[in-house]
Amino acid sequence: MLPSLKTTFTLLSLLQLISSRAMTPSPQQILKEVILLIQQLNSGVQVPCNDTRVAQVTFMDRKLPDQELLCQADMVLTKVTRCKEVYEPLITNLKRLHGKKNCFLRDENEIYLRHFLPALGNFTQGMYRRRGSSATQ
Numbered sequence: 001m002l003p004s005l006k007t008t009f010t011l012l013s014l015l016q017l018i019s020s021r022a023m024t025p026s027p028q029q030i031l032k033e034v035i036l037l038i039q040q041l042n043s044g045v046q047v048p049c050n051d052t053r054v055a056q057v058t059f060m061d062r063k064l065p066d067q068e069l070l071c072q073a074d075m076v077l078t079k080v081t082r083c084k085e086v087y088e089p090l091i092t093n094l095k096r097l098h099g100k101k102n103c104f105l106r107d108e109n110e111i112y113l114r115h116f117l118p119a120l121g122n123f124t125q126g127m128y129r130r131r132g133s134s135a136t137q
């Protein structure tokens with residue numbers, strides 16, 4: 001009786017330890033969350049703070065790694081202070097994806113936020129498709 005009780009207690013303790021740990025989502029899951037957040041922002045009547053001018057990120061520049069472009073997008077959205085609370089979940093997920101402390105952002109060219117978000121959405125959807133197809137191969 002005592003050995004089985006001891007085994008049961010050990011299993012319950014192990015189960016509690018596993019369930020109490022926060023599950024860290026995969027980069028693919030975080031990327032999917034970013035895409036959903038952008039779609040939600042774009043699906044409204046208008047993009048929050050849509051007339052705000054932000055630095056243009058050259059998402060089509062294949063010389064820059066994806067992490068650098070995500071970092072630049074993070075920096076752009078961090079500078080939008082008027083609607084900070086709206087963009088905070090997106091910024092947090094971008095930070096989790098790129099994992100960099102800082103990056104270089106040229107701000108000589110600016111675009112409206114309402115044009116920036118669809119470009120970021122297209123870029124992240126492309127990343128998602130590329131990662132998904134490379135995972136299946």
